[in-house]
Amino acid sequence: MTMKQVACANNWSLFWMLILSCCCCCCHLMPGDTFRPSAVVSAENVRLDLTTANGYPWRASLPNGSLVFEGHVPGGIYTDLERASILRSGPLLYRFNDGNYRWVAFNDWNYELDFDVDSNLVNQPGVFLVFHGVDTIAQISLNGFFLGETDNMFVRYRFNVRNLLKVEGNQLRVQFRSPVTVSRNRYEQQLMDYIVPPRCVPPEYQGECHANFIRKMQASFSWDWGPAFPSMGLWKAVSLETYQSITLRDVYVETSLDGSDWQVDLRMHCETAYIGATHSGTWRIQIFDNKDVLIHEFINDSLISGDEEREATVRFQLKIGADQVRSSYYYLVFTFYACEIEPWMPNGYGNPTLYNLSVSYSENEQVATTKNIRIGFRTVVLVEDDLQTGGRTFYLQVNDVPIFLKGSNWIPADVLPELVTPEYIRDLLTSCVDANMNSLRVWGGGIYELDEFYQTADELGILVWQDFMFACSMYPTTSWFLESVSIEVLQQVRRLQAHPSVVLWAGNNENEAALRGNWYGTLGDFNLYRQDYIILYVDTIREIVRREDPSRPFVVSSPSNGKLSEEEGHIARDPYSELYGDVHYYNYYANSWNCSSFPKPRMSTEYGFQALPSVYSWATVADPSNDDDWSFNGALLSNRQHHPLGNFEMELQVNSRLGLPKSNLSTGTEKRTGLEDMIYLTQMHQAQAIKTQTLHYRRHKYQLSENGAGLTMAALYWQLNDIWQAPSWASIEYGGRWKPLHYFAVDFFAPFLCILTELDDGTVAAFVHFDRQQDLVAGILTVSIRSWDLLDPLASFSSPVDQDVMAGEPVWIRSLNQLLDETGCTRETLYGDVHLSL
Structure with missing residues (x-):
C-alpha cells in the first residue's frame, strides 16, 4: 500500500522533495495538479444505453397487437400515446383528460426492442442487462427466454444475459x-x-384505490393536490453492461472530524462478473478542490471477491489534514500555499463547498472501472436534549452549527416523471435559494428524486429531509412486500448517501399519526397494525439504514416525537406534541392571520393553505370559450379540487379576512370575473397566512413558553411545487411560475428581519430576528400604525437597536389598548408596519 499526502509547507526541504518527486514520479498526479476525470475506460468495462436518444427504436403495443406505435425509453405509456396522436381529447392535463384517459391504466402494455451488438461485447465474462427504472409490474424476456419479473418502481434490476445475447437479431x-x-x-x-x-x-380525489399494495409513486393514483395517471413504462434508462472483472456501482462517503483532521470513510459497492471469483487490482482515490487541484491521493492494492449476488464492498479510511498544502508549478518554478479544507454549509450559513472525488480500479495497469462524484466535508447530528421545562430539543446541527430549517415540501415535479428535465429541477431549486430557503423535505408519497435533484441541492446548499416512499396508509408486511422494500431501501440509500445535502432519513409520512389517530379505522386491531408498523419501518427499513448509512440521523415517521416515539413503542401517545419532534399543522377554520391559534413546536415540517392557480396557468387547461370552465363553482374547477371541502374552506378564509368578490361567483356573465377575483384573493390570502405562521415559528426559535413549548427550529410550509394546474397549497405553479406566496417567502425567510406581533398579555411587540449573530446590524427600528384607508401613518415610534440585542427579546413593546386609544382605531382597522433603518 502506498499513500501520497503532503502535510506541511513552505520550507526548502519540502521544496526539493517535491522537485525530486516531480522528476521521478511523473506517472502520478501530485498535490497541486489539476483534475482530469478519467473519460476513457478500457474495453473490459462498457455501458451501452439501449435508449431512444441513443438510436434504439422501441415499440409499444397492446398485447393483442391491435395498437402498435413508437415507444420511448426513458418514457411512459401516457406520453408515448400522446406523442403518437392516439389520445384525441387534447393534451394529457387539458380539461377532464385525467378521467378521459384513465382507460390507459386499466390495460396491459408491451414494450419491445430489436437490436444488434458489437461482437466484442458478447463474449465478455460479465454481460448484464440493467433496468434502472421500471414502472412497475412487468415480465422481461430476451430472445424468447424469460429473465424475471419486476415489481418495484424504485429498484434497479440486473439480469445475467451472457449466454443469451447474440451479435445480431436480439x-x-x-x-x-x-x-x-x-x-x-x-x-x-x-x-x-x-x-x-x-x-x-x-x-374527492377522483383516483384509484390500493396504491399501498404496489411499490410505485403513491401519488400516481391521485392525491388531494394531484391527478391519477397510474402510468407504465421504462422511466429510466435500460443499459447493456459488460466487464471482465468488476464494475463500481455506488460510493459511500462519510466525513467526520478527528481532532483537527478530516476523516473520510469510503465504501466501494461493486458488482463482479463471476460469483465468488477473486480479483486482484489497484484502487486509486483522488480528491480535488473546486479549482480542480489535487489535494489528496490514496493508492491501494487489494483482493475483491463477489458473493452469491455478484456483489462486493471494499472499505478504506483516509485522513486529510485540516490545513492541506497544495503546490502549483510551471517547469521548475514552484509556488506553495496552505489551504484549509472548507466545510460544506447550507445556504445562508456559509458556502456549500464541494470537492471532486475520483475513484478508479485497475487490473494489469488497465483501468476497469471508475466513478467521479462531488462530495462535501460536513457532519450532521439530530440534537434531542432534555429540557428542564419538559420535553426535548429537536434540531439539526451541521458542522456543529444549529440550523433553523427554512423552506418547503417537495412533491414530484410531474405526475409523469419522464417529463421532468434537469433544467426544470434546477429552476425550482434556484427559486428556493432566491427565496432565502435552506431546506426541502422530499415527501414520502412521490419518488426518490433524480440524481440531478440531489446534485443541484449539493451545489446550492439546500438541506434535504428525505422521506422513504410511504405515505398516509397502512402497508402490508407479507414476505414478498418486505423483500421488495428491502432491496428498494438498500439501493436508494447507497445511491443517495454520498450527497452532503441529504441530512436526514424519515421512514414514512404521517403513518404514526394515522395509526394513533385511527384515521383508517384501525383502533379495533391497534396491536395488529402497530406490529405491522414496527416490522416495516423499524425492523426492516431502520435496520437497513443503520447498517448502510450510520452517517446521518433516521426518524421513523414525520410527524413524530423522535426518541419519545421510540420509548413509547414507536407509536407516541401524542405524535403532535409541541414538546417533542416535528408536527404537521393545518387549521382552515381559525383566523389564519392571527398567530394565537398556531402551535409552538420544536419543528413545523408541514403547514399551509390552498389558493387557486393563476389566470395564466388556468388558461392552459380550460376551454377559453366555455364560461363554465371559468366559473369558481364550475365543473372543471370542481373536478380539479381534490381536497374535501377545499373550495368552501378557501371561501371561508377569504371572506373572513378580505371579503368575497362583489361579482357573482356562479351565475351569468360575471362568473369569469368572479373566478379571476377569487384567484387574486385566494393567492393573497395564502401568502399572508403563510407569512403570519412562518414568522410565528421563526420568532419562537428563541422563545420558550411556560408550558415548555417553543425553541422552534424548522418552518417547512406545504408545498413548494405543483404537479398540475389546480387549487393547491403550492407557492410555485406547475411550469415554474411564482405565486405571490413565493414572493412573500423572499421576505419572511430573509436571514435578518423584523417581526411585529400581538402577545398573549395584550401588548404589541416588535422583534428583531436573525439566523446568525453576524447577520445582526445596528440601526433604528421604526414602528408605524396605519389605517387601511389612509396612506400616511396614524402614529410612528422609533427605538434604537444595537448588535448586542438578546435573541428573542422584544426591542419595542406597547399596550394594544393604548395604541387603539392614541390612534382612534379598532382591532379590525389597525395595521402595523415595522422596518429597520440602518
Whole structure:
C-alpha cells in the first residue's frame, strides 16, 4: 500500500522533495495538479444505453397487437400515446383528460426492442442487462427466454444475459401489467387474512384505490393536490453492461472530524462478473478542490471477491489534514500555499463547498472501472436534549452549527416523471435559494428524486429531509412486500448517501399519526397494525439504514416525537406534541392571520393553505370559450379540487379576512370575473397566512413558553411545487411560475428581519430576528400604525437597536389598548408596519 499526502509547507526541504518527486514520479498526479476525470475506460468495462436518444427504436403495443406505435425509453405509456396522436381529447392535463384517459391504466402494455451488438461485447465474462427504472409490474424476456419479473418502481434490476445475447437479431420484450388491476388483486388477496387500509382514497380525489399494495409513486393514483395517471413504462434508462472483472456501482462517503483532521470513510459497492471469483487490482482515490487541484491521493492494492449476488464492498479510511498544502508549478518554478479544507454549509450559513472525488480500479495497469462524484466535508447530528421545562430539543446541527430549517415540501415535479428535465429541477431549486430557503423535505408519497435533484441541492446548499416512499396508509408486511422494500431501501440509500445535502432519513409520512389517530379505522386491531408498523419501518427499513448509512440521523415517521416515539413503542401517545419532534399543522377554520391559534413546536415540517392557480396557468387547461370552465363553482374547477371541502374552506378564509368578490361567483356573465377575483384573493390570502405562521415559528426559535413549548427550529410550509394546474397549497405553479406566496417567502425567510406581533398579555411587540449573530446590524427600528384607508401613518415610534440585542427579546413593546386609544382605531382597522433603518 502506498499513500501520497503532503502535510506541511513552505520550507526548502519540502521544496526539493517535491522537485525530486516531480522528476521521478511523473506517472502520478501530485498535490497541486489539476483534475482530469478519467473519460476513457478500457474495453473490459462498457455501458451501452439501449435508449431512444441513443438510436434504439422501441415499440409499444397492446398485447393483442391491435395498437402498435413508437415507444420511448426513458418514457411512459401516457406520453408515448400522446406523442403518437392516439389520445384525441387534447393534451394529457387539458380539461377532464385525467378521467378521459384513465382507460390507459386499466390495460396491459408491451414494450419491445430489436437490436444488434458489437461482437466484442458478447463474449465478455460479465454481460448484464440493467433496468434502472421500471414502472412497475412487468415480465422481461430476451430472445424468447424469460429473465424475471419486476415489481418495484424504485429498484434497479440486473439480469445475467451472457449466454443469451447474440451479435445480431436480439429481441427484448417487456410485458407490463395494469398497476390498477394488480394492486386491486393484491388487496383482495390480503382480505383473506385481514384488511390493510385504507379501502380507497376519498371520492374527492377522483383516483384509484390500493396504491399501498404496489411499490410505485403513491401519488400516481391521485392525491388531494394531484391527478391519477397510474402510468407504465421504462422511466429510466435500460443499459447493456459488460466487464471482465468488476464494475463500481455506488460510493459511500462519510466525513467526520478527528481532532483537527478530516476523516473520510469510503465504501466501494461493486458488482463482479463471476460469483465468488477473486480479483486482484489497484484502487486509486483522488480528491480535488473546486479549482480542480489535487489535494489528496490514496493508492491501494487489494483482493475483491463477489458473493452469491455478484456483489462486493471494499472499505478504506483516509485522513486529510485540516490545513492541506497544495503546490502549483510551471517547469521548475514552484509556488506553495496552505489551504484549509472548507466545510460544506447550507445556504445562508456559509458556502456549500464541494470537492471532486475520483475513484478508479485497475487490473494489469488497465483501468476497469471508475466513478467521479462531488462530495462535501460536513457532519450532521439530530440534537434531542432534555429540557428542564419538559420535553426535548429537536434540531439539526451541521458542522456543529444549529440550523433553523427554512423552506418547503417537495412533491414530484410531474405526475409523469419522464417529463421532468434537469433544467426544470434546477429552476425550482434556484427559486428556493432566491427565496432565502435552506431546506426541502422530499415527501414520502412521490419518488426518490433524480440524481440531478440531489446534485443541484449539493451545489446550492439546500438541506434535504428525505422521506422513504410511504405515505398516509397502512402497508402490508407479507414476505414478498418486505423483500421488495428491502432491496428498494438498500439501493436508494447507497445511491443517495454520498450527497452532503441529504441530512436526514424519515421512514414514512404521517403513518404514526394515522395509526394513533385511527384515521383508517384501525383502533379495533391497534396491536395488529402497530406490529405491522414496527416490522416495516423499524425492523426492516431502520435496520437497513443503520447498517448502510450510520452517517446521518433516521426518524421513523414525520410527524413524530423522535426518541419519545421510540420509548413509547414507536407509536407516541401524542405524535403532535409541541414538546417533542416535528408536527404537521393545518387549521382552515381559525383566523389564519392571527398567530394565537398556531402551535409552538420544536419543528413545523408541514403547514399551509390552498389558493387557486393563476389566470395564466388556468388558461392552459380550460376551454377559453366555455364560461363554465371559468366559473369558481364550475365543473372543471370542481373536478380539479381534490381536497374535501377545499373550495368552501378557501371561501371561508377569504371572506373572513378580505371579503368575497362583489361579482357573482356562479351565475351569468360575471362568473369569469368572479373566478379571476377569487384567484387574486385566494393567492393573497395564502401568502399572508403563510407569512403570519412562518414568522410565528421563526420568532419562537428563541422563545420558550411556560408550558415548555417553543425553541422552534424548522418552518417547512406545504408545498413548494405543483404537479398540475389546480387549487393547491403550492407557492410555485406547475411550469415554474411564482405565486405571490413565493414572493412573500423572499421576505419572511430573509436571514435578518423584523417581526411585529400581538402577545398573549395584550401588548404589541416588535422583534428583531436573525439566523446568525453576524447577520445582526445596528440601526433604528421604526414602528408605524396605519389605517387601511389612509396612506400616511396614524402614529410612528422609533427605538434604537444595537448588535448586542438578546435573541428573542422584544426591542419595542406597547399596550394594544393604548395604541387603539392614541390612534382612534379598532382591532379590525389597525395595521402595523415595522422596518429597520440602518
